[in-house]
Amino acid sequence: MITKEQIAADYQQIQDEICTALEATDGKATFEQEVWERGGGGGGRTRIIQNGNIFEKGGVNFSAVHGQLPHTIKKALNVEQDDFFATGVSIVIHPNHPLVPIIHMNIRYFEMPSSFNNDTPPVRWFGGGIDLTPHYVFDDDARYFHQQLKNTCDQFNTDFYHRFKTWADNYFFIKHREETRGIGGIFYDRLTATDDITWETVFEFSKAVGRTFAPTYLELVNRNRDKPFTDEQQQWQYQRRSRYTEFNLVYDAGTKFGLETNGRIESILMSLPPTAKWVYNYQAQPGSKEEKTLSLLKKGINWV
Template sequence: MISKEQVAADYREIQNEICLALEVIDGKSKFEEELWEREGGGGGITRIIRDGNILEKGGVNFSAVHGVLPDSVKKALKVEQDEFFATGVSIVIHPNHPWVPIIHMNIRYFEMPASDLDHQPLRWFGGGIDLTPHYVIDEDAQFFHSTLKAVCNTYNADFYPRFKLWADDYFYIKHRQETRGIGGIFYDRLTATGDISWETVFEFSKAIGRTFAPVYTELVNRNRDKAFGDEEQQWQYQRRSRYTEFNLVYDAGTKFGLETNGRIESILMSLPPTAKWLYNFKPEPGSEEERTLSLLKKGINWAV
């Protein structure tokens, strides 16, 4: 049986690998590290990079926390047990370049002790990776989704179609009637089933974590040398405002962290350094901005 200590140790290794890769991508800034302890049990490692050549603000956070769930979280998770253990790696990167996309990734593990009824621990994996371009570039979207599909297919042919649909539904800004970006994959409560072992689920979780660095390196290098002006920069700030709205209104990880007495700075590191809300903005007909808005919808088959 895979232990929670093994999951946490492997996730910490993935955090280290990703931080090293991002420092290479940027070529200037280095991560600042802060160790923290959670009142109630556990703690984590927050790493922040900022003011770089290409990375304006980014966080790669690891946590392994335990304790007692508040009643509100128990109700949301539909569980009866009080004690929990959770570990994960969470990443959000905001580039300073409008043609380079925002990217988010999370891999996580959740466990509760056995109840008196079944003598089996309640445990599952969750996570995903999604892309939020300021400008949707078809070739980049196809590369991103095709890579995710290939990783998913290594473990189970049903994963990509299931998790892609889940991401479309999850990363949806209902009050704007648009998706946060071009999606990716999202999954939760993934457990061992008849033909899928715990080892397979765990290896899949780690494979998603290790997909982050090569995928983002490719996307950054494709676009980092493109010219842009103030108009593109202002659009970038506007798209960041949508990202902010989603994270503060809908994101389950943000809510879980706040309701379990998580570290505020680590939880809200996902917010961009600068964002703008313009009243009733309408893009120019035929513009790249209008085209991007037309592609922020569910059900687009980007994988080739």
């Protein structure tokens, strides 16, 4: 039987592995760590990297929290129990280079024990995913990114990639802009054991997603980090960051969960970029790379 303590320990190890890989790639900045405790129970390790050779701001955060669920969260999750335990690793990286993409990853586990009278069965599931938000969409990079995710998914279930890619397209969608946040990736929630997949396999899949992050993202970083760029491209980067900010503040379920369960504000909002711009009524020039990128921010593009 896999325990919540084992899941949390393995997630901490993945956090360590990813931080080491990112520091080695940046070559300048190192992570600052803050260990924190949550008032309602549990805590975590916030790790922030800033002002590096390539990473302007990023976070690789681990948390393991427990306590009582607020009524609003119980209603949103459609559960009856009060006690909960949640653990996970959450990552957002904002590069300083407009040709290097933003990336987000999250792997998480959630459980609620059965009620004392055993009328309500225990609840437990895994969730997570990886999605990419390029400031400029390059076809070769997009195909590489999605192929790596498909390779990971196919090790566990050949249906996973298509299911979770569609889920990501629908989830990472800025409704008020009618555009996707980026080129998607995979996203899943409430993944648990079924007749076709064991609980142990679901856990191994969660860890595999976590370990897909570093080699996949760092390949994209190294492909693009030495390319020259213009001030106009940097301004476009800031414009695209504003869309990322809008999604996280308006729609992101993780942000809402953290704020409504008395999470640590600095850790929750580490996903926001250091600089973003909202240009009034921006119109991309016809035939420009900016226009091409906007044309690819839509659901249902099959990259592999």
